Amino acid sequence: MATALGLARQGIRSHVLEQAPQLREVGAGLQLGPNGLRALDHLGVLDHLFKTAVFPQHQVLLDVQTGKIIKVLDMGAKFSTRYGYPYILAHRHDLLDALAKACEDSGLVTVQTSKAVTHVIDRENSAEVQCADGSHYVCNALIAADGLRSVVRKEIFVDDPLRPTPYAAFRGTLPAAEIVPQTGKDDLLIWAGSDSHLVQYPLRGGELYNQVAVLRTDHGFDTEDDRQAASAELDTRFSTAHPSVRAGVRKINRGARWTLWDRDPIVVWTKHRIALLGDAAHPMLQFMAQGACQALEDAVCLSWRLGQTPDNIERAFTLYQNTRVLRATRVQLTTRFMDRLWHPSGTDSTLRDEFLSKLAPTDYELFDWLYGDKTFVEGTHVA
Numbered sequence: 001m002a003t004a005l006g007l008a009r010q011g012i013r014s015h016v017l018e019q020a021p022q023l024r025e026v027g028a029g030l031q032l033g034p035n036g037l038r039a040l041d042h043l044g045v046l047d048h049l050f051k052t053a054v055f056p057q058h059q060v061l062l063d064v065q066t067g068k069i070i071k072v073l074d075m076g077a078k079f080s081t082r083y084g085y086p087y088i089l090a091h092r093h094d095l096l097d098a099l100a101k102a103c104e105d106s107g108l109v110t111v112q113t114s115k116a117v118t119h120v121i122d123r124e125n126s127a128e129v130q131c132a133d134g135s136h137y138v139c140n141a142l143i144a145a146d147g148l149r150s151v152v153r154k155e156i157f158v159d160d161p162l163r164p165t166p167y168a169a170f171r172g173t174l175p176a177a178e179i180v181p182q183t184g185k186d187d188l189l190i191w192a193g194s195d196s197h198l199v200q201y202p203l204r205g206g207e208l209y210n211q212v213a214v215l216r217t218d219h220g221f222d223t224e225d226d227r228q229a230a231s232a233e234l235d236t237r238f239s240t241a242h243p244s245v246r247a248g249v250r251k252i253n254r255g256a257r258w259t260l261w262d263r264d265p266i267v268v269w270t271k272h273r274i275a276l277l278g279d280a281a282h283p284m285l286q287f288m289a290q291g292a293c294q295a296l297e298d299a300v301c302l303s304w305r306l307g308q309t310p311d312n313i314e315r316a317f318t319l320y321q322n323t324r325v326l327r328a329t330r331v332q333l334t335t336r337f338m339d340r341l342w343h344p345s346g347t348d349s350t351l352r353d354e355f356l357s358k359l360a361p362t363d364y365e366l367f368d369w370l371y372g373d374k375t376f377v378e379g380t381h382v383a
């Protein structure tokens, strides 16, 4: 929807095919860093999103067992001034609503749901898409934002395996009144442990509270027995944790569990009139809360490039790819490294704490490359 809106902002019409019966997001929160907000500002939806967003004042890293504060990052005025945008905590529904409403208002986006794309044909000067219900579409250009298990990536680009990680996540929201946050009520908390972590933050102006519990596991989640075992494992894993963590984990929704996957980076995302975008191009672990932010950067970059050369789609797609590949790959690979920051044990843990304790809450240099980047709208990585 962000890409469709970006195209509409350039005066380009698009048609969205969505496999789900409705446009819906999972009922959970999303952290959006200043780079994601820069993209959303280009799409013109910040005002809408700010109505319900929470603006955290601090990101606090705590020891999951003892509750000791390891590091505080100041996310207040100095942070927003440095990057030009704040860090926000948004409900996924609210982001989707903002994008869908703006798409509708543009009059340039049409959407069809219950349209699962099963097959794609590259016709060089056009692309053909076939759907599970037998319908097919021929288009001037095809942008595949079809996520981690992208059909288009597999059929047109590479049939590469998902890269397994030992981690799975449970997540969900609950009324904020049911949780007593360990530090300030608007803080973003990350409770880190050697084989698990818990992220907690408020949503919807403080009405709701979001929690994501991540743990190492080798259990499945397919049968009812698996689900009961996974739920018991979640409790066991956090059974010796700080009381605030135990209280939060007890209330996490057990109905769904997300196995964390990524794939190795690829450098070719476009072919003739077909382009990959978002998780379809660069799926990443969620340890830096950047997957959606990177997809938003892609959306703005691709539509900007198409707006620049509307008569040469292939050239616009190549410019988009060349602008984005290095940046998205850096985020994708750095995210893997973050495993060592969130889940160290023994000496690694001591070294991490010592390193982080030397940083002041307003030492932002480590984040400049991530939050300050403007290449997706200024395009300096172009070959």
Ligand SMILES: Cc1cc2nc3c(=O)[nH]c(=O)nc-3n(C[C@H](O)[C@H](O)[C@H](O)COP(=O)(O)OP(=O)(O)OC[C@H]3O[C@@H](n4cnc5c(N)ncnc54)[C@H](O)[C@@H]3O)c2cc1C
Residues within 6 Å of the ligand: 017, 018, 019, 020, 029, 030, 031, 032, 115, 116, 117, 118, 145, 146, 147, 148, 149, 150, 151, 169, 171, 212, 258, 277, 278, 279, 280, 284, 286, 288, 289, 290, 291, 292, 293, 294, 295
């Ligand atoms: C636990 C967890 C927490 C996360 N937290 C954050 C965070 O805080 N901040 C952040 O920036 N990112 C976060 N992410 C990552 C983020 O959710 C993803 O990177 C982002 O959703 C990717 O967007 P996308 O549009 O590329 O793909 P998706 O969100 O997967 O959307 C793909 C869409 O395509 C549709 N589709 C798929 N296949 C087909 C088909 N064949 N035909 C038609 N339609 C199809 C799907 O139904 C879906 O609507 C998190 C991820 C997880 C798992």
